Amino acid sequence: PVLEAVLDGAALLRAERKLPLPLAKVLVYDLLFGKGLKCGGRWKALLRRHRARLEAELARLKVRRGVSRNEELLAAAPGAGPGAPRVPRYVRVNTLKTRVDDVVDFFKRQGYSFLGKAGSMEELRTLSGKKFLLDLHLPELLVFPPQTDFHDNRLYMSGHIILQDKASCLPAFLLSPVASSHVIDACAAPGNKTSHLAAILKNKGQIFAFDLDAKRLATMNTMLMRAGVTSFKLAQQDFLTVDPQDPKYSKVTYILLDPSSIPSAKGTAPSAERLQALAGFQRKVLSHALSFPAVQRLAYSTCSVHREENEDVVQAVLQEQGSAFRLVNVFPSWPCRGLATFPGAECCLRASPTATLTQGFFVAVLERCRDQDAVPR
Numbered sequence: 462p463v464l465e466a467v468l469d470g471a472a473l474l475r476a477e478r479k480l481p482l483p484l485a486k487v488l489v490y491d492l493l494f495g496k497g498l499k500c501g502g503r504w505k506a507l508l509r510r511h512r513a514r515l516e517a518e519l520a521r522l523k524v525r526r527g528v529s530r531n532e533e534l535l536a537a538a539p540g541a542g543p544g545a546p547r548v549p550r551y552v553r554v555n556t557l558k559t560r561v562d563d564v565v566d567f568f569k570r571q572g573y574s575f576l577g578k579a580g581s582m583e584e585l586r587t588l589s590g591k592k593f594l595l596d597l598h599l600p601e602l603l604v605f606p607p608q609t610d611f612h613d614n615r616l617y618m619s620g621h622i623i624l625q626d627k628a629s630c631l632p633a634f635l636l637s638p639v640a641s642s643h644v645i646d647a648c649a650a651p652g653n654k655t656s657h658l659a660a661i662l663k664n665k666g667q668i669f670a671f672d673l674d675a676k677r678l679a680t681m682n683t684m685l686m687r688a689g690v691t692s693f694k695l696a697q698q699d700f701l702t703v704d705p706q707d708p709k710y711s712k713v714t715y716i717l718l719d720p721s722s723i724p725s726a727k728g729t730a731p732s733a734e735r736l737q738a739l740a741g742f743q744r745k746v747l748s749h750a751l752s753f754p755a756v757q758r759l760a761y762s763t764c765s766v767h768r769e770e771n772e773d774v775v776q777a778v779l780q781e782q783g784s785a786f787r788l789v790n791v792f793p794s795w796p797c798r799g800l801a802t803f804p805g806a807e808c809c810l811r812a813s814p815t816a817t818l819t820q821g822f823f824v825a826v827l828e829r830c831r832d833q834d835a836v837p838r
């Protein structure tokens with residue numbers, strides 16, 4: 462994967478900036494590893510001269526890949542590696558710019574055969590060749606065979622389609638804000654879920670998006686512009702310092718919270734300290750989100766498979782909230798549920814390469830209890 466990422470980046474640079482391929486490779490490698498290669502004075506001078514431009518190129522490469530960190534460019538794609546379950550290529554149709562039928566026609570013209578709406582997971586699992594399906598769970602999601610590469614596709618470059626794993630489409634889909642609502646995306650960069658929210662809102666209403674990381678926000682800005690998202694305010698701010706009492710947020714009724722977590726794709730076991738630290742942050746940020754006075758519905762998600770970051774966080778915060786919020790039993794037909802670690806945990810969703818043909822993921826939807834429902838659960 463390292464070699465692939467370097468070669469991809471280098472090919473891009475070479476094509477777009479007309480750099481000689483060996484130079485492009487060295488530059489990309491250097492950027493990915495960030496420490497500077499041991500190279501002679503001539504290379505060093507070249508590296509320095511090109512660094513700013515290459516930082517920008519790398520940011521673009523990340524937008525193209527739908528990732529936000531350099532390391533993610535190096536991570537093996539889900540479904541890669543011998544014996545790994547084959548995760549399909551999911552394509553979310555960006556309804557701010559186009560319609561599912563038009564995208565289907567486009568791919569048919571490109572020589573793909575459309576097999577209609579999938580009737581079972583088995584159909585997704587066995588998809589191969591130049592064939593594609595409409596997903597069986599999510600509308601506006603097309604499914605292609607694993608490793609189909611659309612990063613150079615015209616529809617992708619123009620923001621008509623978003624290359625987004627199916628599991629990562631769940632939070633915005635399940636939050637399902639009604640048009641014209643005010644929504645917070647608390648940990649938003651690089652913004653795939655924000656653009657999904659905007660599509661659901663039809664660019665009406667208002668999205669307040671926060672993230673700590675300036676580089677990821679820059680990537681996000683490019684991505685949202687390309688996707689035609691207009692109804693958003695981006696802020697580089699620690700969400701924990703956003704004041705719930707600020708009148709700006711008095712109409713925020715929906716929150717999407719997708720905080721940093723240990724990516725399931727990593728494969729290696731995290732240390733107990735790291736897990737504890739992240740889980741502590743996740744509990745804090747979830748409690749903070751629920752303290753916005755008008756919030757009615759919140760989707761909490763992680764790309765982690767660890768119960769400490771998932772069911773345990775939800776359970777702890779629900780307990781702390783007493784009878785103010787409850788878990789919603791979302792998507793009953795989704796095949797993979799939360800681990801039975803507390804009563805009601807089956808309302809949460811899990812996702813994995815084997816069970817749902819997606820990346821590893823977790824989603825819980827919480828809803829404010831109306832007065833008449835205020836019974837402890």
Ligand SMILES: C[S@@+](CC[C@H](N)C(=O)[O-])C[C@H]1O[C@@H](n2cnc3c(N)ncnc32)[C@H](O)[C@@H]1O
Pocket residue numbers: 529647648649650651652653654655671672673674677698699700701719720721722
């Ligand atoms: C899993 S990523 C979000 C992915 C994003 N929701 C998407 O779909 O593209 C988590 C993000 O949380 C941000 N983050 C971490 N701590 C934060 C905090 N205290 N306030 C706001 N953002 C934070 C990280 O910079 C990172 O971009």
